[in-house]
Amino acid sequence: MVNAASGVAVDDEYKVKFMELKRKKEYRYIIFKMDQAAPKITVEKTGAPNESYDEFTNSLPEGDCRYAVYHFEFVTKDNCQKSKIFFISWSPDVSRVRSKMLYASSKDRLKRELDVHHEVQATDTTEVDVERLKERCH
Numbered sequence: 001m002v003n004a005a006s007g008v009a010v011d012d013e014y015k016v017k018f019m020e021l022k023r024k025k026e027y028r029y030i031i032f033k034m035d036q037a038a039p040k041i042t043v044e045k046t047g048a049p050n051e052s053y054d055e056f057t058n059s060l061p062e063g064d065c066r067y068a069v070y071h072f073e074f075v076t077k078d079n080c081q082k083s084k085i086f087f088i089s090w091s092p093d094v095s096r097v098r099s100k101m102l103y104a105s106s107k108d109r110l111k112r113e114l115d116v117h118h119e120v121q122a123t124d125t126t127e128v129d130v131e132r133l134k135e136r137c138h
């Protein structure tokens with residue numbers, strides 16, 4: 001389906017992968033890429049359930065935008081194991097302006113279709129630091 005604001009289609013594969021992350025816990029994270037030639041949003045990479053948060057952040061490109069969902073597991077103050085799925089809009093300052101605009105105009109539709117309620121907008125790795133995610137869980 002095409003996003004009216006940006007004219008970008010969303011590949012059906014993303015819904016399948018997201019449900020595998022959300023319900024089956026087959027992935028720790030999914031990184032989505034804008035295929036500007038098509039133009040459409042596709043799955044670029046998935047992370048195995050045992051991959052670390054550092055492996056995830058190292059997969060985000062230094063000079064280009066991406067979307068990502070991350071299944072974050074944590075322990076509450078009451079010592080209960082919980083998890084939340086974060087939607088991350090990755091837009092480094094050094095990215096091309098056209099890329100930033102395309103990602104910004106397509107974000108809401110993708111986020112809405114994935115039904116993710118916790119969002120992080122990041123322009124550098126300090127904004128996706130694991131401690132920041134922990135803070136948002138309490």
